[in-house]
Amino acid sequence: MAVGVLALQGDFREHAAVLHQLGAAPVEVRLPRQLAGVSHLIIPGGESTTIGRLLDRYGMLEPIRARAGRDLAIWGTCAGAILLARQVLDVKKGGQPTLAVMDITVRRNAYGSQLDSFETLLPIPLLGEPPLRGVFIRAPQIETVGKGVEVLARLEEGAIVAARQGRLLVTTFHPELAADDRVHRYFLEL
Numbered sequence: 001m002a003v004g005v006l007a008l009q010g011d012f013r014e015h016a017a018v019l020h021q022l023g024a025a026p027v028e029v030r031l032p033r034q035l036a037g038v039s040h041l042i043i044p045g046g047e048s049t050t051i052g053r054l055l056d057r058y059g060m061l062e063p064i065r066a067r068a069g070r071d072l073a074i075w076g077t078c079a080g081a082i083l084l085a086r087q088v089l090d091v092k093k094g095g096q097p098t099l100a101v102m103d104i105t106v107r108r109n110a111y112g113s114q115l116d117s118f119e120t121l122l123p124i125p126l127l128g129e130p131p132l133r134g135v136f137i138r139a140p141q142i143e144t145v146g147k148g149v150e151v152l153a154r155l156e157e158g159a160i161v162a163a164r165q166g167r168l169l170v171t172t173f174h175p176e177l178a179a180d181d182r183v184h185r186y187f188l189e190l
């Protein structure tokens with residue numbers, strides 16, 4: 001089993017650092033051939049339009065789609081969650097290429113601009129105590145989830161911030177910036 005981090009744009013180094021600490025020897029993935037042998041793939045936060053375009057340009061959309069949730073577990077953080085969602089609201093004019101493999105609807109930049117980024121203590125029942133430091137950076141919001149999707153965490157006011165559909169996981173916040181490896185460990189067990 002190898003863990004890959006999609007390394008086209010965004011904060012893939014921060015994810016890789018957490019994985020190194022866990023002894024997981026992550027592979028940086030940019031091209032289809034680098035997916036060989038990878039059983040778990042993290043799609044980092046960053047700019048979903050840029051990552052989507054690069055996925056398209058490097059011929060990565062189909063190879064990932066074909067394995068998503070099957071022999072490839074995928075965790076999308078923030079921009080990565082946008083890339084996994086079947087439906088994306090508030091996309092740039094002209095649309096943006098996405099993987100569209102998970103039965104959720106997300107709204108981009110749902111909390112406002114970069115200045116409206118925030119941190120909050122986030123209880124995640126399946127991780128137990130203490131709550132996680134939730135770092136939200138121009139985050140999307142998960143607005144609806146399909147029948148096969150389990151909601152894993154919400155903000156106090158109800159917004160869904162983490163969900164799972166089988167071997168697909170999304171978080172709209174950034175555990176890789178929170179000095180807390182519990183979500184990484186949870187993902188590696190999917």
Ligand code: GLN
Pocket residue numbers: 044045046047048049077078079080082108109137138139140
């Ligand atoms: N706002 C970004 C987007 O829409 C996501 C931000 C992030 O990944 N931190 O792609």
